Structure formats: C-alpha cells, structure tokens
Amino acid sequence: MHPFARRVSAIAPFEVMEVLGLARELEHGGADVIHLEVGEPDFATPEPVREAARRAVCDAPMTYTSGIGLIELREAIARWYHDIFRVTVDVDRIVVTTGSSAALLLALGACVNSGDRVLMGDPAYPCNRNFARLFDAEPILVPTDSGSAYQLTADQIRVRATPDTSAVIVASPANPTGTLVADDAWDGLIAACDSIGATLIVDEIYQGLVYGRSPHTVLAHTDQVVVVNSFSKYFQMTGWRVGWLVVPPGWTRHIETLAQNLFICPPTPSQHAAVAALSPECAPILDARRREFANRRDVLLRELPRTGLVVDAVPDGAFYVYADTRAIADDSFAMVRDLLSAQGVALTPGRDFGDHAPDTHVRIAYTQPVPRLLEAIQRIVRWRSETG
Ligand SMILES: Cc1ncc(COP(=O)(O)O)c(C=O)c1O
Structure with missing residues (x-):
C-alpha cells in the first residue's frame, strides 16, 4: 500500500485524549474523577x-x-x-x-x-x-x-x-x-x-x-x-x-x-x-443555563487564587478559564497527569492550544455544577500541599 499522506503526520492528536484515557482507567478502578477537561455543556439538550x-x-x-x-x-x-x-x-x-x-x-x-x-x-x-x-x-x-x-x-x-x-x-x-x-x-x-x-x-x-x-x-x-x-x-x-x-x-x-x-x-x-x-420557548431555558455558567465562572474566579493558579485575563465568555501554572508547577503537562492520578481532577494541558508557553498553562472548563467545582478546588489545594 502507498504510505499515508504527509498531512496525516502533520496533524497531531489532542494531548487531552491522553488525559481522558487515564481518567477512564481511574474511573474503571473505582476513582471519582472531576471532569474539567470536557469542552461541552453538561446540560441536556432543551x-x-x-x-x-x-x-x-x-x-x-x-x-x-x-x-x-x-x-x-x-x-x-x-x-x-x-x-x-x-x-x-x-x-x-x-x-x-x-x-x-x-x-x-x-x-x-x-x-x-x-x-x-x-x-x-x-x-x-x-x-x-x-x-x-x-x-x-x-x-x-x-x-x-x-x-x-x-x-x-x-x-x-x-x-x-x-x-x-x-x-x-x-x-x-x-x-x-x-x-x-x-x-x-x-x-x-x-x-x-x-x-x-x-x-x-x-x-x-x-x-x-x-x-x-x-x-x-x-x-x-x-x-x-x-x-x-x-x-x-x-x-x-x-x-x-x-x-x-x-x-x-x-x-x-x-x-x-x-x-x-x-x-x-x-x-x-x-x-x-x-x-x-431558536424559538421563544427555548429562550428562557437557555438564559437560565447561561446564568448558571456565569455563577460557576464567578465561583471559580473567586476560589482559584487558593490553588496558586493565576488567571491574568478576564474570561467574559464561553465556559473556560485559562490559568497560569507557574506558581505551582514547572510543567503543566506533568501537572495535569499528576493531579489526575493523585486527586482525580482532569484538566486540559496548555499544549493542546499552541506553541506559545504551552507548558505553563492549563484550561479549566466549568462544565460541572458548583459543588463539583468547589470539590475540585479543594483537591488541587490538597495536591499542592502534598507535592509542594
Ligand atoms: C472555538 C471552537 N470552534 C469550533 C468548535 C467546533 O464545534 P462544533 O463543530 O461542535 O460546532 C469548537 C468546539 O469545541 C470550539 O471550541
């Protein structure tokens, strides 16, 4: 057979897939993983x-x-x-x-x-x-x-x-x-x-x-x-x-x-x-969910400083926070793996999003309810005190 086209190797798989694979293994073994790596809403379709x-x-x-x-x-x-x-x-x-x-x-x-x-x-x-x-x-x-x-x-x-x-x-x-x-x-x-x-x-x-x-x-x-x-x-x-x-x-x-x-x-x-x-019937449902995302964002921005993660640009939209990990880890990719195995918190490593400072950032998706976000914060604080 002819070898794969060059573009196939030019397109890298998502690093977060490795995180997901590890999360699945942990869950299979009975661990409670908090998924903050997932880039989709946790609400059911209206x-x-x-x-x-x-x-x-x-x-x-x-x-x-x-x-x-x-x-x-x-x-x-x-x-x-x-x-x-x-x-x-x-x-x-x-x-x-x-x-x-x-x-x-x-x-x-x-x-x-x-x-x-x-x-x-x-x-x-x-x-x-x-x-x-x-x-x-x-x-x-x-x-x-x-x-x-x-x-x-x-x-x-x-x-x-x-x-x-x-x-x-x-x-x-x-x-x-x-x-x-x-x-x-x-x-x-x-x-x-x-x-x-x-x-x-x-x-x-x-x-x-x-x-x-x-x-x-x-x-x-x-x-x-x-x-x-x-x-x-x-x-x-x-x-x-x-x-x-x-x-x-x-x-x-x-x-x-x-x-x-x-x-x-x-x-x-x-x-x-x-x-x-797009119907008027859906509008109030979607707006209530938007307000819930806003609340989660506020909670996360208020609590994140306790973990040492730094957010230096106000995230006014979507459901993501992009946080600087330098105060708590040398390499955000290693941090993501370690935090997941030790505490069951899944984040997306900065590497997925480009070449500029990829190993000093993580993406946190607030696609989980507030109690789970607060639990994740607790676990990150614990991880830091145990590793630091
Ligand atoms: C910025 C951005 N554009 C496009 C997409 C693709 O989304 P979809 O194909 O589901 O509309 C995503 C998915 O996460 C995204 O974050």
Whole structure:
C-alpha cells in the first residue's frame, strides 16, 4: 500500500485524549474523577428541541435537504440576528453546516490556496491550525498575551502578514481563554484584514455565553467577513452536529458547491430540531443555563487564587478559564497527569492550544455544577500541599 499522506503526520492528536484515557482507567478502578477537561455543556439538550426532533423524525421527510440547509432554519437564523442583534442578514448569506467544524472547513476551503498562510492567535482552538494544514496551507500561530486579552491585534495582523496570507481566524469568546475581542478593536481588525487582502473568519460559537454584557456579532460592523457559528454550545446540541456560516454577499453559490461535494447536506433531523432551539420557548431555558455558567465562572474566579493558579485575563465568555501554572508547577503537562492520578481532577494541558508557553498553562472548563467545582478546588489545594 502507498504510505499515508504527509498531512496525516502533520496533524497531531489532542494531548487531552491522553488525559481522558487515564481518567477512564481511574474511573474503571473505582476513582471519582472531576471532569474539567470536557469542552461541552453538561446540560441536556432543551426539551423543546428534543420534541421538535421527535416530531420531525415521525412526520417530516428524512431525505437530504439542500446543501446549504433547510430554508425554515436559514430563515429562523436570519430572524434571530434581527431580534437579538438588530442586524439584518439576508437569508441568502446563511449556510447551515454540520457543526461549526464543517463551517470552518468550508470557510477555509473557499479562501485558502495550497501554500497560503492563515494567521491565528496562540493559544487558540487546536483544530484551526489542523484545518489550515488539511488544505496544505501554513498556519501562522501568533503569540498573544493578557495585554490584548489573548486576542490577535490589528498591529500583529499587519506585522505578520505576507502576500500569501489569505485568511485570519479570530474567535470571540475564545477557546481556551474565554476572552472577547474588545468592542473598540473590531473596526481595526476588519481594516487590518482588508489592508492585507485577507479574509477575516470570526468564530462566534460561544456568542450566547457571555457574562455581564450583551452578546455581540461582528456582522454589526461589516458584511465583508465570514462568520462561523453553531448550535453546539449555547444551544447545548453538541452531538446533533449542526452549525452555520454567514458569508459575504456573492459567496453562497461557491460555498454551496463545496458543501454539496463534501457533505451533501447537514443532518436532516438535527436541522428540524435547531429551528426549535431558536424559538421563544427555548429562550428562557437557555438564559437560565447561561446564568448558571456565569455563577460557576464567578465561583471559580473567586476560589482559584487558593490553588496558586493565576488567571491574568478576564474570561467574559464561553465556559473556560485559562490559568497560569507557574506558581505551582514547572510543567503543566506533568501537572495535569499528576493531579489526575493523585486527586482525580482532569484538566486540559496548555499544549493542546499552541506553541506559545504551552507548558505553563492549563484550561479549566466549568462544565460541572458548583459543588463539583468547589470539590475540585479543594483537591488541587490538597495536591499542592502534598507535592509542594
Ligand atoms: C472555538 C471552537 N470552534 C469550533 C468548535 C467546533 O464545534 P462544533 O463543530 O461542535 O460546532 C469548537 C468546539 O469545541 C470550539 O471550541
């Protein structure tokens, strides 16, 4: 047989999988593991969404839909932008996708040529760099720090750009930091991308999960941007695999061709269910859960100093805290392994999120109820006193 393509070895597995494997072994042996490594909500998909899926499976044709999704869902998304953000988005610019993973693939597939460069902050969502590699493009990981809330700046974009930089990826709120692009930074980012001739791709997957502020969309500033979104996080539908893109005017036909060839269409039952996720019936359920995440975040930020972990940029969104481990460990990867075996607390090592200072950070996901978070804090304090 022919050897695997080079890109297979260029794409590294997630380090957190090793953590998960160890956690499973410990649990098999009877240990109580607190999972703060998992990047998905611990809430069940809201009942109105499940009910809509049940109805659809019984009554609606379970055939392929259009490659860009059910018109009812695309219209519901357009209405949602109007009602929540007061932004008018033409339904023709909305493309339903198989989660935001497919949305990111389609976005990069549409604007990146082999050999191009894709700028992104470091730390960032690990798949972004691998998606770029899949298209034989080069991901350029630009180190960010707390000075810009771990977000790329317009100056960094200008300085790091080359003639073959075709795309810039930004996420707000971001994974792993939970930080947002400042309101007054958007116009600069848009202008910087415009000046270097690159497409700005904004991942808004955690958009609804913001605390102490209103949700934001870059679409309020420009239509010359590709927006990635999903029903996975705020709508608590990770396994349903449905998300969407908002593309600039004139792009849909090209994205549709790619989408048809790659995916035929997003899952039909999930698309029917997603319409219900945007309904007024779901809004109070989702808002109550958002408030619960806000409460967990506050508890964690209040209690973390007891552990020696340091959070140096305010996580205003998502459900992650990115913490500096230097005060308590030389190597965050070794710390994650040791903390898990000794105390049964699972975190995600910084290594998964880039090359910049990966061994001095961990990501903590507050996808557990408050009593479990407090128990985890206790265990980290105990681990520290036993190892330190
Ligand atoms: C920033 C970011 N973008 C995209 C995704 C992919 O999510 P999905 O494909 O479930 O929509 C994730 C998942 O964790 C993420 O954190």
